[in-house]
Amino acid sequence: MTTAYTHIPSPNHRFPDHPERPERLDALRLEQVAGIEQIPAAPASLEQVARVHHPRMIEQLEAVCLQGPGVIDYAPTYVTPTSFADALNAAGAAISAVRAVLDGSARNAFSIARPPGHHAEPGRAMGFCLFNNAAIAAQEALALGLKRVAVIDFDVHHGNGTQAAFADDPRCGYLSTHQQGIYPGTGWLEEADSADKRGRIVNLPLPAHTGNNGFERILSQVITPFVHTFRPDLLIISAGYDAHWRDPLASLGLSTAGFALLSQRLVELAAEICRGRIIFLLEGGYHPDNVANGIRASLAALSGHPAPEIADTCPYNEPEIEARLARTREWHGFTG
Numbered sequence: 001m002t003t004a005y006t007h008i009p010s011p012n013h014r015f016p017d018h019p020e021r022p023e024r025l026d027a028l029r030l031e032q033v034a035g036i037e038q039i040p041a042a043p044a045s046l047e048q049v050a051r052v053h054h055p056r057m058i059e060q061l062e063a064v065c066l067q068g069p070g071v072i073d074y075a076p077t078y079v080t081p082t083s084f085a086d087a088l089n090a091a092g093a094a095i096s097a098v099r100a101v102l103d104g105s106a107r108n109a110f111s112i113a114r115p116p117g118h119h120a121e122p123g124r125a126m127g128f129c130l131f132n133n134a135a136i137a138a139q140e141a142l143a144l145g146l147k148r149v150a151v152i153d154f155d156v157h158h159g160n161g162t163q164a165a166f167a168d169d170p171r172c173g174y175l176s177t178h179q180q181g182i183y184p185g186t187g188w189l190e191e192a193d194s195a196d197k198r199g200r201i202v203n204l205p206l207p208a209h210t211g212n213n214g215f216e217r218i219l220s221q222v223i224t225p226f227v228h229t230f231r232p233d234l235l236i237i238s239a240g241y242d243a244h245w246r247d248p249l250a251s252l253g254l255s256t257a258g259f260a261l262l263s264q265r266l267v268e269l270a271a272e273i274c275r276g277r278i279i280f281l282l283e284g285g286y287h288p289d290n291v292a293n294g295i296r297a298s299l300a301a302l303s304g305h306p307a308p309e310i311a312d313t314c315p316y317n318e319p320e321i322e323a324r325l326a327r328t329r330e331w332h333g334f335t336g
């Protein structure tokens with residue numbers, strides 16, 4: 001079985017001088033990547049989207065897109081006349097990846113689609129995101145009979161939308177690593193403020209320049225016990241390559257080798273707990289070379305090929321994060 005991928009570049013979803021642009025994907029050469037196979041993606045149905053988003057939000061988004069191009073919030077999030085269809089296609093690409101993995105036709109999958117999704121809340125589009133592709137994909141997996149699904153979000157920003165969609169659903173787990181003090185300002189440890197959310201809604205805000213070594217510790221001390229405790233049937237990865245140290249919007253400190261390590265360990269966790277079921281979804285990442293290298297590193301982990309060797313080591317010293325890892329483990333009761 002191969003690694004499947006969907007590809008929805010949405011060339012008409014663009015806005016002058018906006019970082020979330022089709023050119024983000026320009027350096028990606030998927031035809032040169034071994035062991036992967038493109039699968040078709042159908043647009044999401046309104047019923048599939050409505051498992052996450054309120055019907056009124058969907059109607060209003062369609063109306064505002066048709067009046068586009070325009071900006072709908074301070075992020076700024078933009079829409080164009082094609083954006084509603086593009087967002088349905090991006091959500092559908094995530095759903096197609098879920099279906100290919102659950103029906104056994106692919107061993108795992110990557111949905112390379114835009115617009116991204118993790119900031120989109122049930123009631124509003126925001127943060128360059130229109131529909132929440134990860135939450136819609138998770139709901140599809142649950143509708144197909146899985147008991148529990150976890151999203152692990154390594155985009156440099158907090159996925160407030162995914163967290164909001166999952167907050168009151170015990171079948172859905174969410175873990176986010178993100179740079180603290182940047183957009184959207186949410187994603188604090190204490191947001192898991194009830195017994196129901198501890199161990200299930202896990203936020204790890206990180207200082208700038210937390211890099212590959214920090215993420216190695218985060219993998220063993222937070223991500224692994226989260227997966228072992230929640231025991232999902234499927235891992236969905238919100239893969240944001242804006243966690244690269246050279247991203248123009250943030251400075252978290254990962255390099256391509258860090259994305260390779262992270263992806264490899266997530267694939268291993270899925271093999272251990274989820275019968276290998278893992279799906280990556282593209283979120284952010286605004287430097288085309290980093291996005292291409294990062295996606296290739298993740299695809300290599302998914303398909304079992306060697307990661308690309310890229311000389312892009314972060315030049316900054318990493319800050320100490322042991323105390324916050326210990327506090328995170330204590331808050332969520334992670335002992336393993």
Ligand SMILES: [Zn+2]
Nearest residue numbers: 155156157284
């Ligand atoms: Zn981001």
